[in-house]
Amino acid sequence: MSDGERRTIRVVAAMVERSGRYLITQRRPTAVLPLLWEFPGGRAESGETDAQALRREMRHRLGVDVEVGSLISNVSHPYDHYTVELQLYECRLLSEELRAVNVHAYRWVASSEFDQYPFTPADDASMAKLLGE
Secondary structure, three states: OOHHHOEEEEEEEEEEEEOOEEEEEEOOOOOOOOOOEEOOEEEOOOOOOHHHHHHHHHHHHHOOOEEEEEEEEEEEEEOOOEEEEEEEEEEEEOOOOOOOOOOOEEEEEOHHHHHHOOEOHHHHHHHHHHOOO
């Protein structure tokens, strides 16, 4: 597949902060990039706005609704067969009852602890941008 044919997957993710800690989720063992950590979210379907996609994905993965705020970062990361366009949004949980519905696990971590969790390359790039590295 030439670069001209490389498909782009638009992914939306939520940065949810509470008391100086951030919500991260672990991919399931059967997923692509198994057991790596990421900001919660997922693929935007065609015809969906980023906010609609993010609210759907947060309900699907963690059983919660969110209020989607402003776009924090946008990174493009090429993988072997496709490119991921990751849009990271500031979000606020509208309920406290998180459940690991369609994720392997979730954690609240301080930004200083991010390096203890192996993140997906696209999320890693987002974090580097955010932390000014």
